[in-house]
Amino acid sequence: MDYLKTLYLFVGLMLVVFLVDYYLINKRKLKLINNKGKNKKGKNKKVKPIGELDYLIIKFKLKEKKLNKERVIFWIAIINSFIIAFVSSIIMLLDIPMVFQLLVAFVLLFSLIYSLYEIYGRYLRKLEEKK
Numbered sequence: 001m002d003y004l005k006t007l008y009l010f011v012g013l014m015l016v017v018f019l020v021d022y023y024l025i026n027k028r029k030l031k032l033i034n035n036k037g038k039n040k041k042g043k044n045k046k047v048k049p050i051g052e053l054d055y056l057i058i059k060f061k062l063k064e065k066k067l068n069k070e071r072v073i074f075w076i077a078i079i080n081s082f083i084i085a086f087v088s089s090i091i092m093l094l095d096i097p098m099v100f101q102l103l104v105a106f107v108l109l110f111s112l113i114y115s116l117y118e119i120y121g122r123y124l125r126k127l128e129e130k131k
Helices: 002-034 051-059 069-093 098-130
Strands: none
Touching: 002 069, 051 069, 051 098, 069 098
């Protein structure tokens, strides 16, 4: 029964984090980047880059103009939501002291971030080479 609650937590948390990350954070930033910092009222705002997108472009030497940024930020939001939901669910299942839970979470978090972005970056590079 405990596993079922954890599965519900995983799915719910993944959905909530995806919606917040994609619609409230990355989509707004992408719109500002595409409009060169001008909002609806025509005022200039400081444009903050999307960190994950910049990381992928620099690390894998991708051509920014060839990227479908809308699709890339969609997958970035899925990756981020999966990482957060997975780590949270695994930590909830562990019946160990909180200090060790935090250590496990830290290791899991950074290993998932590195591995999933590495896989996605290589995939984007292969797509770019095919075009």
